[in-house]
Amino acid sequence: MSHSLTAVSSTAVEDRVRRxxxxxxxxxxxxxxxxxILHYANAxxxxxxxxxxxxxxxxxxxxxxxxxxxxxxxxxVVLGATVNRKWLILPGLLLPLLLxxxxxxxxxPLPVLRHFGMRTRGEINRERTxxxxxxxxxxxx
Numbered sequence: 001m002s003h004s005l006t007a008v009s010s011t012a013v014e015d016r017v018r019r020x021x022x023x024x025x026x027x028x029x030x031x032x033x034x035x036x037i038l039h040y041a042n043a044x045x046x047x048x049x050x051x052x053x054x055x056x057x058x059x060x061x062x063x064x065x066x067x068x069x070x071x072x073x074x075x076x077v078v079l080g081a082t083v084n085r086k087w088l089i090l091p092g093l094l095l096p097l098l099l100x101x102x103x104x105x106x107x108x109p110l111p112v113l114r115h116f117g118m119r120t121r122g123e124i125n126r127e128r129t130x131x132x133x134x135x136x137x138x139x140x141x
Contacts, residue, residue, distance in 0.1 A: 013062055014120040016105020025114045033123055037130045048135040055128045061118040065107050069098045 018026055040051050076090025101107040
């Protein structure tokens with residue numbers, strides 16, 4: 001898959017996640033991101049670089065849901081094959097939910113995760129881009 005198609009796909013999922021999130025939660029997350037940007041706007045370049053590294057390590061909501069969902073589904077397959085076939089209900093439930101998340105941007109834990117401030121990759125990148133710009137401005141001064 002080409003990089004440009006991956007970027008479009010990622011953006012599409014992010015848009016669906018934001019559409020599936022209550023507007024008040026999106027606004028809360030946006031305000032926190034803006035506050036983070038303002039907090040670091042006049043910081044030393046080393047502090048900004050450290051924050052950018054933190055942002056690079058931050059897990060977005062899509063990654064969290066996909067990794068945790070597939071891990072539990074895989075555990076269900078292994079347990080279903082080795083312990084009891086009833087464990088196969090886990091992948092039977094989780095895989096359609098993950099498909100729904102990829103197609104519609106919604107999954108049952110999404111509202112809770114967004115309530116706790118889990119951001120999309122685009123929301124994280126918005127902060128990262130602003131900090132890179134302020135760091136570049138500081139370096140040019």
